[in-house]
Structures are given as structure tokens and as C-alpha cells.
Amino acid sequence: MFFLQLMSGSLLLPLVMSSGFVHSLWLLFNYISGPTQFPEFSMVLMLDDIQVGYYDSDTDQLINVGGGGEKGAELDLGQFALNVMKNNMMDMGTRLDIVRKQLNLTTTGVYVQQRMYICGVRKDGQPDFIMVRDGANGHDADSIHCNTTHFLYGGGDGWDFKLDTMKQIYLQMRFSNIHLPFCARILRRLLESNKHLVMRRVRPRLRLLSQPRGGGAQITCLATDFYPRHINLTLLRDGEPVDEEEMTVGSVLPNGNGLYQLKKTLMVDEEELQRKHKYTCAASHRSLDNRLDVSWRAESFRSYRVLVISAPVVLMVAAILLLVLMMKMRKRSGSEVNLLGNTGESRSQH
Template sequence: MNVFFIRLVVGALLLDPVMSSGSGKHSLWVLASYISGPTQFPEFTAVVMLDDIQVRYYDSQINQLTRVGGGAEKGAGLDLGQEGAFILQEIFSNLRKRLNLVKDQMNLTAAGVHVQQRITGCELLPGGQPAFIMFRDGANGQDADSLQYNTTHFAYAAAASWGFSFEAMKQTYLQALYANIYLPFCARALRHLLDREKHVVMRRVRPRVRLMTKQVVGGARLTCLATDFYPRHINLTLQRDGVPVDADRLSGGSVLPNGNGLYQVRKALTIDGEELRRKHVYTCTAAHLSLDNRLDVRWRAESLRTHRVHVLSVPAVLVVAAALLMVLLWRRGAGSEAVTMETDEQTITDPQ
């Protein structure tokens, strides 16, 4: 997955609630790449995402749809007849044709390595009705054109630097194609995969919430962390004495993948020494679909303890060394007189 796909997928995850079952909507995405030129990669690959979970993989070398996590299912294995195989082959052929157009338009050498990519997919509303389908293409990491269709309107856009454009007749044909073939097929595939993979996309994993403190120069840094939760939608807030901390004082806040199919998010606040001395109570609160109630973790600020290293001058060092030598000589003399001294050990608590 190169920069083009990373930009599209990360943007969708951060901004679009369709990518997660937490919103009640569900989506199906295909991330496809066609590569021309000498590489060790397959000529064509496609990754199938159900909401934010990768569930299937296809490439032109194995020529079959593989279930992520083990097992292989050919196109018919999805109970969608020949439509699934036909659409994958149509994407393959269309990306190859488009890349040839790009190379001609941009006067690119045929001997180099070039990549044409597409993200395409659809969404279902909470009631299960299809609502939206789209594709967006890029060549060599740059946006080319995009198409969106829902039940109320059709929109097509092309980057100014690319030569892709459709006249009115072509756009009418594409609208009929997406309305009568692609959107119904995508909706059926989405419902089928939801039934197959509901144990993954419908799961609820409780977040682990912690408040961590770290001493920094002039104060402390307080971090509110929620980790290992699913789905990705979460409301994480940091409060001081029951009042939300201003957003402009916080850093972080983006929900990020954990690398294990779960998510994490953190928000951090820097507290100066004066604020610490006021001994406010800070509360990290998480609201998530897996929780019946909000999850609160509290921390009370304490006065700042500074740890200074005092640099002694050379005369002072000599005085200290002489004093230590006298103490050692005195103890040795006391030992020779066989006098036993007992001391009481006390624990002194810092009044701060």
C-alpha cells in the first residue's frame, strides 16, 4: 500500500464514520493496484475491506479470492455467481487501460515501473439499505478522477492535470451502470460478508484506560490513554476538577490502529509547577459501545518536587573530604574501645 492508498484509507478512518460498524453503517471497500514494468509483485492485486477489517485478498498470480486468516475461496465461493469474478476482471482490465492512457498523455517511458490504483466501494445504512457507491483513481501516487453515486445524485470529477473526461452520453451510461449493476452487487456482497464475518466486525472489546504522569522541566506531563478497544469510535475526555480541559491545551487525540486489529488513542496535557501546587483532580473518561457506563480514572496532582544537582567548588570539596576522613577515623577509634552504639531509624515524610 503506497502513499496514495495510505492517504485515502487514513483519511476515511479519521473522518468518515462509514468505515466502522460503530456508527451503525457498514461499508465494503476494494483497494486495487495494477503495476506495469519489472517488479517482484503481482501485476494486479486487490484487498477487500469490510468496514475497517481486511477480509479477502486477490492477485493475478494465484487467481483466486483468499480469505484473510486462512482458507481460499474462489469467486463463486462467495455465493455471488460469476459477478464477483467478472467485476474483479473488469477492474483489472480497466486499470491497465487507464495506465496506458496516462503513459501516453504524460509521455512516460514504457520501460519504467508505473502504478495505477483504485479505491472503490459502497455503504449500507443502519437499516441495511444501499446508500452510496464510489471509485477514486490515482496514477503514480497522484489523484486522477473520482465518481460518486447515491440514490439521489451522480457526480464525476477529474483532476485538472489529467485528460479523463466524459461527455453527457457517457455519464448517463455510467449512472445507469452504477445504479442497476454495481450498487446492487456491492450491497449483496456486503450483506454476505457481514453474515460471514459478523464475529469480527460486530464484536465489542472494552478499552483499557490509564492515566500516566511523567516529570518534565518545570512541571509534569499527564497522559490519558485508552487502548485495545473495538470498534474504533470512542469518546475520550480529560477533565480538571470536573471541567473539560480546553482542547487547545491537549495534544494527540487521533484514533490509531494497535497492530492487533484493535485501536488506541491518547490525549496529553502539560501541567506547570504552579498548577501542580493547586492539587487539582484530573479525570480521564472513556465512553465506548462496549461499556454500559463511562469509565473514569482519576489522579490528584501533588506539589512539584525538583531534583537539583549542586555543583561544589574545589575548596568546598576539600572541606567535605576532610570532614568525612575525620568521621571515619573517629568510628575506627570508637570500635577499638569496643563500644556498641544503637540508633533509632525514623521515616521522615515530606510535608509536601
């Protein structure tokens, strides 16, 4: 849960400070202190939004989990990459001890230290930025952002990790000359072996759904099964974009098949339906040469209300017809019995 907060909150920082990056490498570290069934240290490796590797201290192996190559096999990124992971493990354990002392926490509980590395490269493949954020027990601790020209350090939530001037100069040199080039090199290597995944373009499926809601309607603009995740989805009313404040706008969510979905929903009342507006769901995406759109119009308020009440009416009419049919069948059956009875009586008299 903490990583989700970090990821959603921190994605804007590199975008604002370094707008030219194209691909990114994510290293998500977990260090757990205390008795649990989980490994003491683990790391998830992601290329853009695709998980490609996993490491934990129990197996002491970096495993390929979804990228190029054999799934479940060892992901060989070199000894230096393994050293980086182990150094992070030791450093995070030390940091967690500092946090426990600052907060006067006991040594018998379960505590979690988390760290997120992100680095990006530009279109020409050159290093663009690297960012590190730390947190303990679900709270931000501090962060570092470094690119080819700037170095920024910031604290979070009142954590007291003191860095004097010399320490910051040392970190700037280390991140600029070691971490950033190394991360960019690994990123380019993974891009080469996973280009069939990260370079793919999958066209969105676009639908405009209208559902009765009382006397009005719920109109949903839905795009599904697209990749990459960046999409521009717009709901138009008579050719003009509907204000975002009028709608319920969702987030881009994974579809469960490696693709994504996004929807925007607008509630329309009876008065709005009477105006017979034309609604259009439009999408712009990297996989499309031109804008994709689909439209819907309520022909009339009266006809739309028929849709609202049609289901109950159909059920009622069906029940009445079934009752009438059963009565006719019963009456006909009774007539046949009487006819047979009369015939038998005539024969006996004869």
C-alpha cells in the first residue's frame, strides 16, 4: 500500500523536472524487521510498468518473472547489480534502527523499511534522472532527486536524517557518477531484451454505454485493452468537451491481461435528456493514427422513458398472456371431457 502511495505521489516529480525521458527502471525494496513468514529483504524490478525481475534474501537470486528470456530462470545483470541490492539491504536495516530509536519503538515488534529507486533515459538512450525515496512503517522519510545538472535532497514527515554539506556533496558525486550511469545501463540492457513488450502498441476498444437511472441516464465513456497506459479519453456533448467536474473520472487501471482500461461517467437528468444532446466518447492513443470515437443520442425523452419502464411492462404483459392462455386451455379441456361423456351415454342408450 505504501509503494502505491509513493508511486502515485512521486511520478509527477520526474515529469516536471525532466520532461524528456521515455523509459524508466523501477527498483522497489522491502526490508522487514521482526518475526514474519516473509523474507527479510526483497526487491521487485520493473521496466516501465512491466515486472521483469524479483530478488529476496532467502533465495539470494535475481529471478526473471515476466520479461524476455525463460520465466523463472536467473536474470543475469552482473555481479555489480547483486552488490547494489545487498548494499541496500544493509543500509535499509541501519535506517530502520535509526527510525526505531527516533520513535522510541520496542525491538520486539514488526517494522518495515521501504525504498524506491527510479531512473529514466531520454530518446537518445542517455541518462536523464534518478530518484530515491525512503519510508518507514508507511511514512515518507526522505528523498533524493538527481539529474545531469541538479541534485536535490528533501526530508519528509519530520524524520531527522541529518545530512551536512559534505555528506550532500558526497551523495551528489556518488549518484551522478555511479548510480545514474549504472541504472541507465541496466535500463538500456533490459529494453533490448524486452522491446517486444514495452514497444508494443495495442489499440483501445472504445464503448459508450447508456443505462437508465430513475428518469435520467448514466452515460459511461469506456476504453479498454490498450497499451501503453497513456491515453487521452474525452466525453463530448454536441462536439464540446464535458467539464471534468461534471463527471466521475476513474484512474487508468490494469485489465489483468497486461493491458489497461479507463472510464469516465456522466449522470444525466430528465431535463437534459429532453434536449436530445449528442454524446461522443473520443480517444487519442499512440496506437491510433486518427482519433477514435463513438456517439450516442437519446432520440426523445419519451422514447427513452419507454426504455426505463420496458422491462417491468414486458414481465406484466407476459404474466397476463400466460394466465389467459392457461384459462383457455382449461376451458377447452373441460369441453372435450363433456363431449366424450355425452358420446358414451348415446352409445349405451342405442
